[in-house]
Amino acid sequence: MGFRGDLTENTPLEVFPDMDRQAKYKSQTQNDFYGDKKADRLPVPGTAIRGTALEINNVFSEKPTFSNLAFRTGKIDEDSDSWVSKIPDEAQIDMSLMRLGKERYDIHCAICHGTYGNGNGVMKEFLGxxxxxxxxxxxxNYLEPAGRIPDGKIFHTISMGAGNMLGLKDKLSPKERWAIVLYVRTLQSYVSEAQSSAKN
Ligand code: HEC
Structure with a gap:
Protein backbone atom coordinates (compact mmCIF):
# COMPACT_ATOMS: atom_id res chain seq x y z
CA MET A 1 0.00 0.00 0.00
CA GLY A 2 2.98 2.29 0.36
CA PHE A 3 3.46 5.26 2.64
CA ARG A 4 1.82 8.60 2.53
CA GLY A 5 3.70 10.74 0.03
CA ASP A 6 4.84 7.75 -2.09
CA LEU A 7 4.03 8.04 -5.78
CA THR A 8 2.46 5.19 -7.75
CA GLU A 9 0.93 4.66 -11.18
CA ASN A 10 -1.45 1.96 -9.88
CA THR A 11 -5.15 2.55 -9.44
CA PRO A 12 -5.53 3.73 -5.84
CA LEU A 13 -7.15 1.39 -3.34
CA GLU A 14 -10.11 3.20 -1.89
CA VAL A 15 -10.38 2.31 1.81
CA PHE A 16 -12.37 5.39 2.84
CA PRO A 17 -14.27 7.08 0.01
CA ASP A 18 -13.81 10.51 1.68
CA MET A 19 -16.96 11.76 -0.02
CA ASP A 20 -15.23 11.66 -3.43
CA ARG A 21 -18.49 10.32 -4.86
CA GLN A 22 -21.82 11.54 -3.54
CA ALA A 23 -25.41 10.79 -4.42
CA LYS A 24 -26.28 14.37 -5.30
CA TYR A 25 -27.37 16.50 -8.21
CA LYS A 26 -25.31 19.41 -9.41
CA SER A 27 -27.10 22.61 -10.33
CA GLN A 28 -28.26 23.06 -13.94
CA THR A 29 -28.30 19.29 -14.53
CA GLN A 30 -31.02 16.77 -15.34
CA ASN A 31 -33.12 14.91 -12.78
CA ASP A 32 -35.57 12.42 -14.26
CA PHE A 33 -37.50 12.16 -11.01
CA TYR A 34 -39.38 15.39 -11.83
CA GLY A 35 -41.74 15.90 -14.74
CA ASP A 36 -39.75 18.89 -16.03
CA LYS A 37 -36.47 16.95 -15.56
CA LYS A 38 -34.73 19.88 -13.88
CA ALA A 39 -32.47 19.23 -10.89
CA ASP A 40 -32.92 22.83 -9.65
CA ARG A 41 -36.23 23.21 -7.83
CA LEU A 42 -38.16 26.35 -6.97
CA PRO A 43 -38.81 27.00 -3.26
CA VAL A 44 -42.04 25.50 -1.90
CA PRO A 45 -44.92 28.01 -2.29
CA GLY A 46 -45.25 30.13 0.84
CA THR A 47 -41.54 29.90 1.75
CA ALA A 48 -40.59 32.91 3.89
CA ILE A 49 -38.03 34.95 1.98
CA ARG A 50 -34.68 35.78 3.54
CA GLY A 51 -34.13 38.85 1.44
CA THR A 52 -31.35 41.39 1.32
CA ALA A 53 -31.40 45.16 1.27
CA LEU A 54 -29.75 45.07 -2.15
CA GLU A 55 -31.69 44.90 -5.36
CA ILE A 56 -29.72 43.08 -8.03
CA ASN A 57 -30.91 45.33 -10.88
CA ASN A 58 -29.83 48.35 -8.91
CA VAL A 59 -26.44 46.96 -7.93
CA PHE A 60 -25.61 46.13 -11.55
CA SER A 61 -27.06 49.29 -13.05
CA GLU A 62 -24.80 51.99 -14.45
CA LYS A 63 -25.68 54.39 -11.67
CA PRO A 64 -26.57 52.37 -8.57
CA THR A 65 -28.31 54.29 -5.81
CA PHE A 66 -27.98 53.27 -2.19
CA SER A 67 -30.43 54.15 0.52
CA ASN A 68 -29.55 56.71 3.15
CA LEU A 69 -28.62 56.00 6.76
CA ALA A 70 -32.03 56.89 8.21
CA PHE A 71 -33.79 54.53 5.81
CA ARG A 72 -31.41 51.65 6.51
CA THR A 73 -31.07 52.03 10.28
CA GLY A 74 -33.68 54.44 11.68
CA LYS A 75 -30.81 56.51 13.11
CA ILE A 76 -29.98 60.18 12.62
CA ASP A 77 -26.24 59.57 12.69
CA GLU A 78 -24.08 56.46 12.59
CA ASP A 79 -22.73 56.24 16.13
CA SER A 80 -25.39 57.60 18.41
CA ASP A 81 -28.72 56.21 19.56
CA SER A 82 -30.72 59.14 18.20
CA TRP A 83 -33.72 58.07 16.17
CA VAL A 84 -35.62 59.64 13.32
CA SER A 85 -39.03 60.69 14.58
CA LYS A 86 -40.87 59.89 11.36
CA ILE A 87 -40.82 57.28 8.61
CA PRO A 88 -38.26 58.53 6.01
CA ASP A 89 -39.60 59.74 2.63
CA GLU A 90 -37.66 56.98 0.92
CA ALA A 91 -40.21 54.45 2.24
CA GLN A 92 -42.90 56.23 0.18
CA ILE A 93 -45.99 56.24 2.37
CA ASP A 94 -49.09 55.25 0.44
CA MET A 95 -51.81 52.62 0.54
CA SER A 96 -49.54 49.95 -0.91
CA LEU A 97 -47.03 50.51 1.90
CA MET A 98 -49.89 50.16 4.38
CA ARG A 99 -51.04 46.90 2.77
CA LEU A 100 -47.47 45.60 2.77
CA GLY A 101 -47.21 46.52 6.45
CA LYS A 102 -50.39 44.68 7.37
CA GLU A 103 -49.32 41.59 5.45
CA ARG A 104 -45.84 41.49 6.97
CA TYR A 105 -47.13 42.32 10.47
CA ASP A 106 -49.63 39.44 10.28
CA ILE A 107 -46.84 37.07 9.20
CA HIS A 108 -44.01 38.16 11.49
CA CYS A 109 -45.46 39.95 14.52
CA ALA A 110 -49.06 38.90 15.20
CA ILE A 111 -48.05 35.51 16.59
CA CYS A 112 -46.55 37.29 19.62
CA HIS A 113 -48.02 40.81 19.66
CA GLY A 114 -51.54 39.82 18.57
CA THR A 115 -53.59 40.84 15.52
CA TYR A 116 -54.57 44.14 17.18
CA GLY A 117 -51.10 44.69 18.58
CA ASN A 118 -52.10 44.53 22.24
CA GLY A 119 -49.51 41.88 23.14
CA ASN A 120 -51.96 38.97 23.28
CA GLY A 121 -50.63 36.79 20.47
CA VAL A 122 -50.88 33.01 20.68
CA MET A 123 -47.21 32.76 21.67
CA LYS A 124 -47.78 34.83 24.81
CA GLU A 125 -48.11 31.91 27.20
CA PHE A 126 -45.03 30.11 25.83
CA LEU A 127 -42.64 33.04 26.22
CA GLY A 128 -41.05 33.77 29.56
CA ASN A 141 -46.87 47.44 29.12
CA TYR A 142 -48.11 49.96 26.54
CA LEU A 143 -45.71 51.25 23.91
CA GLU A 144 -46.03 55.04 23.84
CA PRO A 145 -47.45 56.43 20.61
CA ALA A 146 -45.88 58.59 17.89
CA GLY A 147 -43.98 61.63 19.07
CA ARG A 148 -42.73 59.97 22.23
CA ILE A 149 -41.25 56.71 20.92
CA PRO A 150 -39.63 57.78 17.63
CA ASP A 151 -40.50 55.71 14.56
CA GLY A 152 -36.77 55.03 14.08
CA LYS A 153 -36.65 53.27 17.46
CA ILE A 154 -39.45 50.89 16.47
CA PHE A 155 -37.67 50.26 13.16
CA HIS A 156 -34.51 49.48 15.13
CA THR A 157 -36.40 47.04 17.39
CA ILE A 158 -37.80 45.21 14.37
CA SER A 159 -34.30 45.03 12.88
CA MET A 160 -32.27 44.06 15.95
CA GLY A 161 -34.82 42.68 18.43
CA ALA A 162 -35.21 43.63 22.10
CA GLY A 163 -34.86 41.41 25.17
CA ASN A 164 -36.60 38.13 24.33
CA MET A 165 -37.68 39.34 20.92
CA LEU A 166 -35.70 38.20 17.90
CA GLY A 167 -34.35 40.68 15.34
CA LEU A 168 -35.89 40.30 11.89
CA LYS A 169 -33.60 42.25 9.61
CA ASP A 170 -32.52 39.10 7.75
CA LYS A 171 -36.14 38.39 6.86
CA LEU A 172 -37.55 41.85 6.17
CA SER A 173 -36.17 44.48 3.79
CA PRO A 174 -35.88 48.05 5.17
CA LYS A 175 -38.97 49.01 3.19
CA GLU A 176 -40.92 46.13 4.73
CA ARG A 177 -39.78 47.15 8.21
CA TRP A 178 -40.93 50.75 7.66
CA ALA A 179 -44.22 49.38 6.31
CA ILE A 180 -44.68 47.54 9.61
CA VAL A 181 -43.90 50.73 11.56
CA LEU A 182 -46.64 52.48 9.58
CA TYR A 183 -49.07 49.67 10.31
CA VAL A 184 -48.25 49.63 14.05
CA ARG A 185 -48.98 53.38 14.20
CA THR A 186 -52.30 52.70 12.49
CA LEU A 187 -53.16 50.00 15.01
CA GLN A 188 -52.39 52.48 17.80
CA SER A 189 -54.79 55.12 16.52
CA TYR A 190 -57.37 52.51 15.56
CA VAL A 191 -57.45 50.97 19.05
CA SER A 192 -57.48 54.38 20.85
CA GLU A 193 -60.29 55.69 18.66
CA ALA A 194 -62.34 52.52 19.02
CA GLN A 195 -62.03 52.82 22.79
CA SER A 196 -62.98 56.48 23.01
CA SER A 197 -65.99 56.01 20.74
CA ALA A 198 -67.11 53.03 22.87
CA LYS A 199 -67.14 55.33 25.91
CA ASN A 200 -69.24 58.03 24.22
C1 HEC B 1 -41.26 35.62 19.38
C2 HEC B 1 -42.21 36.62 19.77
C3 HEC B 1 -42.09 37.99 19.15
C4 HEC B 1 -42.17 38.32 17.81
C5 HEC B 1 -42.33 37.38 16.62
C6 HEC B 1 -42.09 39.75 17.75
N1 HEC B 1 -41.95 40.28 19.01
FE1 HEC B 1 -41.80 42.24 19.49
N2 HEC B 1 -41.47 41.75 21.45
C7 HEC B 1 -41.57 40.48 21.96
C8 HEC B 1 -41.26 40.51 23.36
C9 HEC B 1 -41.25 39.31 24.31
C10 HEC B 1 -40.98 41.86 23.67
C11 HEC B 1 -40.58 42.44 25.01
C12 HEC B 1 -39.07 42.36 25.10
C13 HEC B 1 -38.61 42.37 26.51
O1 HEC B 1 -39.08 43.22 27.26
O2 HEC B 1 -37.76 41.52 26.82
C14 HEC B 1 -41.13 42.62 22.43
C15 HEC B 1 -40.94 43.98 22.32
C16 HEC B 1 -41.26 44.72 21.21
C17 HEC B 1 -41.20 46.17 21.12
C18 HEC B 1 -40.79 47.13 22.23
C19 HEC B 1 -39.29 47.18 22.38
C20 HEC B 1 -38.89 48.08 23.52
O3 HEC B 1 -37.82 48.67 23.40
O4 HEC B 1 -39.62 48.17 24.50
C21 HEC B 1 -41.62 46.52 19.86
C22 HEC B 1 -41.74 47.91 19.27
C23 HEC B 1 -41.91 45.29 19.16
N3 HEC B 1 -41.68 44.22 20.01
C24 HEC B 1 -42.38 45.19 17.86
C25 HEC B 1 -42.45 44.02 17.14
C26 HEC B 1 -42.77 43.96 15.73
C27 HEC B 1 -43.18 45.16 14.89
C28 HEC B 1 -42.68 42.64 15.36
C29 HEC B 1 -42.82 42.07 13.97
C30 HEC B 1 -41.89 42.57 13.00
C31 HEC B 1 -42.32 41.88 16.54
N4 HEC B 1 -42.18 42.75 17.60
C32 HEC B 1 -42.16 40.49 16.57
C33 HEC B 1 -41.86 39.32 21.27
C34 HEC B 1 -41.96 39.22 19.89
Whole structure:
Protein backbone atom coordinates (compact mmCIF):
# COMPACT_ATOMS: atom_id res chain seq x y z
CA MET A 1 0.00 0.00 0.00
CA GLY A 2 2.98 2.29 0.36
CA PHE A 3 3.46 5.26 2.64
CA ARG A 4 1.82 8.60 2.53
CA GLY A 5 3.70 10.74 0.03
CA ASP A 6 4.84 7.75 -2.09
CA LEU A 7 4.03 8.04 -5.78
CA THR A 8 2.46 5.19 -7.75
CA GLU A 9 0.93 4.66 -11.18
CA ASN A 10 -1.45 1.96 -9.88
CA THR A 11 -5.15 2.55 -9.44
CA PRO A 12 -5.53 3.73 -5.84
CA LEU A 13 -7.15 1.39 -3.34
CA GLU A 14 -10.11 3.20 -1.89
CA VAL A 15 -10.38 2.31 1.81
CA PHE A 16 -12.37 5.39 2.84
CA PRO A 17 -14.27 7.08 0.01
CA ASP A 18 -13.81 10.51 1.68
CA MET A 19 -16.96 11.76 -0.02
CA ASP A 20 -15.23 11.66 -3.43
CA ARG A 21 -18.49 10.32 -4.86
CA GLN A 22 -21.82 11.54 -3.54
CA ALA A 23 -25.41 10.79 -4.42
CA LYS A 24 -26.28 14.37 -5.30
CA TYR A 25 -27.37 16.50 -8.21
CA LYS A 26 -25.31 19.41 -9.41
CA SER A 27 -27.10 22.61 -10.33
CA GLN A 28 -28.26 23.06 -13.94
CA THR A 29 -28.30 19.29 -14.53
CA GLN A 30 -31.02 16.77 -15.34
CA ASN A 31 -33.12 14.91 -12.78
CA ASP A 32 -35.57 12.42 -14.26
CA PHE A 33 -37.50 12.16 -11.01
CA TYR A 34 -39.38 15.39 -11.83
CA GLY A 35 -41.74 15.90 -14.74
CA ASP A 36 -39.75 18.89 -16.03
CA LYS A 37 -36.47 16.95 -15.56
CA LYS A 38 -34.73 19.88 -13.88
CA ALA A 39 -32.47 19.23 -10.89
CA ASP A 40 -32.92 22.83 -9.65
CA ARG A 41 -36.23 23.21 -7.83
CA LEU A 42 -38.16 26.35 -6.97
CA PRO A 43 -38.81 27.00 -3.26
CA VAL A 44 -42.04 25.50 -1.90
CA PRO A 45 -44.92 28.01 -2.29
CA GLY A 46 -45.25 30.13 0.84
CA THR A 47 -41.54 29.90 1.75
CA ALA A 48 -40.59 32.91 3.89
CA ILE A 49 -38.03 34.95 1.98
CA ARG A 50 -34.68 35.78 3.54
CA GLY A 51 -34.13 38.85 1.44
CA THR A 52 -31.35 41.39 1.32
CA ALA A 53 -31.40 45.16 1.27
CA LEU A 54 -29.75 45.07 -2.15
CA GLU A 55 -31.69 44.90 -5.36
CA ILE A 56 -29.72 43.08 -8.03
CA ASN A 57 -30.91 45.33 -10.88
CA ASN A 58 -29.83 48.35 -8.91
CA VAL A 59 -26.44 46.96 -7.93
CA PHE A 60 -25.61 46.13 -11.55
CA SER A 61 -27.06 49.29 -13.05
CA GLU A 62 -24.80 51.99 -14.45
CA LYS A 63 -25.68 54.39 -11.67
CA PRO A 64 -26.57 52.37 -8.57
CA THR A 65 -28.31 54.29 -5.81
CA PHE A 66 -27.98 53.27 -2.19
CA SER A 67 -30.43 54.15 0.52
CA ASN A 68 -29.55 56.71 3.15
CA LEU A 69 -28.62 56.00 6.76
CA ALA A 70 -32.03 56.89 8.21
CA PHE A 71 -33.79 54.53 5.81
CA ARG A 72 -31.41 51.65 6.51
CA THR A 73 -31.07 52.03 10.28
CA GLY A 74 -33.68 54.44 11.68
CA LYS A 75 -30.81 56.51 13.11
CA ILE A 76 -29.98 60.18 12.62
CA ASP A 77 -26.24 59.57 12.69
CA GLU A 78 -24.08 56.46 12.59
CA ASP A 79 -22.73 56.24 16.13
CA SER A 80 -25.39 57.60 18.41
CA ASP A 81 -28.72 56.21 19.56
CA SER A 82 -30.72 59.14 18.20
CA TRP A 83 -33.72 58.07 16.17
CA VAL A 84 -35.62 59.64 13.32
CA SER A 85 -39.03 60.69 14.58
CA LYS A 86 -40.87 59.89 11.36
CA ILE A 87 -40.82 57.28 8.61
CA PRO A 88 -38.26 58.53 6.01
CA ASP A 89 -39.60 59.74 2.63
CA GLU A 90 -37.66 56.98 0.92
CA ALA A 91 -40.21 54.45 2.24
CA GLN A 92 -42.90 56.23 0.18
CA ILE A 93 -45.99 56.24 2.37
CA ASP A 94 -49.09 55.25 0.44
CA MET A 95 -51.81 52.62 0.54
CA SER A 96 -49.54 49.95 -0.91
CA LEU A 97 -47.03 50.51 1.90
CA MET A 98 -49.89 50.16 4.38
CA ARG A 99 -51.04 46.90 2.77
CA LEU A 100 -47.47 45.60 2.77
CA GLY A 101 -47.21 46.52 6.45
CA LYS A 102 -50.39 44.68 7.37
CA GLU A 103 -49.32 41.59 5.45
CA ARG A 104 -45.84 41.49 6.97
CA TYR A 105 -47.13 42.32 10.47
CA ASP A 106 -49.63 39.44 10.28
CA ILE A 107 -46.84 37.07 9.20
CA HIS A 108 -44.01 38.16 11.49
CA CYS A 109 -45.46 39.95 14.52
CA ALA A 110 -49.06 38.90 15.20
CA ILE A 111 -48.05 35.51 16.59
CA CYS A 112 -46.55 37.29 19.62
CA HIS A 113 -48.02 40.81 19.66
CA GLY A 114 -51.54 39.82 18.57
CA THR A 115 -53.59 40.84 15.52
CA TYR A 116 -54.57 44.14 17.18
CA GLY A 117 -51.10 44.69 18.58
CA ASN A 118 -52.10 44.53 22.24
CA GLY A 119 -49.51 41.88 23.14
CA ASN A 120 -51.96 38.97 23.28
CA GLY A 121 -50.63 36.79 20.47
CA VAL A 122 -50.88 33.01 20.68
CA MET A 123 -47.21 32.76 21.67
CA LYS A 124 -47.78 34.83 24.81
CA GLU A 125 -48.11 31.91 27.20
CA PHE A 126 -45.03 30.11 25.83
CA LEU A 127 -42.64 33.04 26.22
CA GLY A 128 -41.05 33.77 29.56
CA UNK A 129 -41.91 37.46 29.13
CA UNK A 130 -45.10 39.07 27.79
CA UNK A 131 -44.73 40.54 24.29
CA UNK A 132 -45.00 44.31 24.41
CA UNK A 133 -48.48 45.83 24.11
CA UNK A 134 -48.02 48.00 21.02
CA UNK A 135 -51.51 49.45 20.67
CA UNK A 136 -53.83 49.46 23.68
CA UNK A 137 -53.40 52.47 26.06
CA UNK A 138 -55.77 50.83 28.57
CA UNK A 139 -53.64 47.72 29.08
CA UNK A 140 -50.27 47.41 30.83
CA ASN A 141 -46.87 47.44 29.12
CA TYR A 142 -48.11 49.96 26.54
CA LEU A 143 -45.71 51.25 23.91
CA GLU A 144 -46.03 55.04 23.84
CA PRO A 145 -47.45 56.43 20.61
CA ALA A 146 -45.88 58.59 17.89
CA GLY A 147 -43.98 61.63 19.07
CA ARG A 148 -42.73 59.97 22.23
CA ILE A 149 -41.25 56.71 20.92
CA PRO A 150 -39.63 57.78 17.63
CA ASP A 151 -40.50 55.71 14.56
CA GLY A 152 -36.77 55.03 14.08
CA LYS A 153 -36.65 53.27 17.46
CA ILE A 154 -39.45 50.89 16.47
CA PHE A 155 -37.67 50.26 13.16
CA HIS A 156 -34.51 49.48 15.13
CA THR A 157 -36.40 47.04 17.39
CA ILE A 158 -37.80 45.21 14.37
CA SER A 159 -34.30 45.03 12.88
CA MET A 160 -32.27 44.06 15.95
CA GLY A 161 -34.82 42.68 18.43
CA ALA A 162 -35.21 43.63 22.10
CA GLY A 163 -34.86 41.41 25.17
CA ASN A 164 -36.60 38.13 24.33
CA MET A 165 -37.68 39.34 20.92
CA LEU A 166 -35.70 38.20 17.90
CA GLY A 167 -34.35 40.68 15.34
CA LEU A 168 -35.89 40.30 11.89
CA LYS A 169 -33.60 42.25 9.61
CA ASP A 170 -32.52 39.10 7.75
CA LYS A 171 -36.14 38.39 6.86
CA LEU A 172 -37.55 41.85 6.17
CA SER A 173 -36.17 44.48 3.79
CA PRO A 174 -35.88 48.05 5.17
CA LYS A 175 -38.97 49.01 3.19
CA GLU A 176 -40.92 46.13 4.73
CA ARG A 177 -39.78 47.15 8.21
CA TRP A 178 -40.93 50.75 7.66
CA ALA A 179 -44.22 49.38 6.31
CA ILE A 180 -44.68 47.54 9.61
CA VAL A 181 -43.90 50.73 11.56
CA LEU A 182 -46.64 52.48 9.58
CA TYR A 183 -49.07 49.67 10.31
CA VAL A 184 -48.25 49.63 14.05
CA ARG A 185 -48.98 53.38 14.20
CA THR A 186 -52.30 52.70 12.49
CA LEU A 187 -53.16 50.00 15.01
CA GLN A 188 -52.39 52.48 17.80
CA SER A 189 -54.79 55.12 16.52
CA TYR A 190 -57.37 52.51 15.56
CA VAL A 191 -57.45 50.97 19.05
CA SER A 192 -57.48 54.38 20.85
CA GLU A 193 -60.29 55.69 18.66
CA ALA A 194 -62.34 52.52 19.02
CA GLN A 195 -62.03 52.82 22.79
CA SER A 196 -62.98 56.48 23.01
CA SER A 197 -65.99 56.01 20.74
CA ALA A 198 -67.11 53.03 22.87
CA LYS A 199 -67.14 55.33 25.91
CA ASN A 200 -69.24 58.03 24.22
C1 HEC B 1 -41.26 35.62 19.38
C2 HEC B 1 -42.21 36.62 19.77
C3 HEC B 1 -42.09 37.99 19.15
C4 HEC B 1 -42.17 38.32 17.81
C5 HEC B 1 -42.33 37.38 16.62
C6 HEC B 1 -42.09 39.75 17.75
N1 HEC B 1 -41.95 40.28 19.01
FE1 HEC B 1 -41.80 42.24 19.49
N2 HEC B 1 -41.47 41.75 21.45
C7 HEC B 1 -41.57 40.48 21.96
C8 HEC B 1 -41.26 40.51 23.36
C9 HEC B 1 -41.25 39.31 24.31
C10 HEC B 1 -40.98 41.86 23.67
C11 HEC B 1 -40.58 42.44 25.01
C12 HEC B 1 -39.07 42.36 25.10
C13 HEC B 1 -38.61 42.37 26.51
O1 HEC B 1 -39.08 43.22 27.26
O2 HEC B 1 -37.76 41.52 26.82
C14 HEC B 1 -41.13 42.62 22.43
C15 HEC B 1 -40.94 43.98 22.32
C16 HEC B 1 -41.26 44.72 21.21
C17 HEC B 1 -41.20 46.17 21.12
C18 HEC B 1 -40.79 47.13 22.23
C19 HEC B 1 -39.29 47.18 22.38
C20 HEC B 1 -38.89 48.08 23.52
O3 HEC B 1 -37.82 48.67 23.40
O4 HEC B 1 -39.62 48.17 24.50
C21 HEC B 1 -41.62 46.52 19.86
C22 HEC B 1 -41.74 47.91 19.27
C23 HEC B 1 -41.91 45.29 19.16
N3 HEC B 1 -41.68 44.22 20.01
C24 HEC B 1 -42.38 45.19 17.86
C25 HEC B 1 -42.45 44.02 17.14
C26 HEC B 1 -42.77 43.96 15.73
C27 HEC B 1 -43.18 45.16 14.89
C28 HEC B 1 -42.68 42.64 15.36
C29 HEC B 1 -42.82 42.07 13.97
C30 HEC B 1 -41.89 42.57 13.00
C31 HEC B 1 -42.32 41.88 16.54
N4 HEC B 1 -42.18 42.75 17.60
C32 HEC B 1 -42.16 40.49 16.57
C33 HEC B 1 -41.86 39.32 21.27
C34 HEC B 1 -41.96 39.22 19.89
Missing amino acids: VAPRNLSDPELT
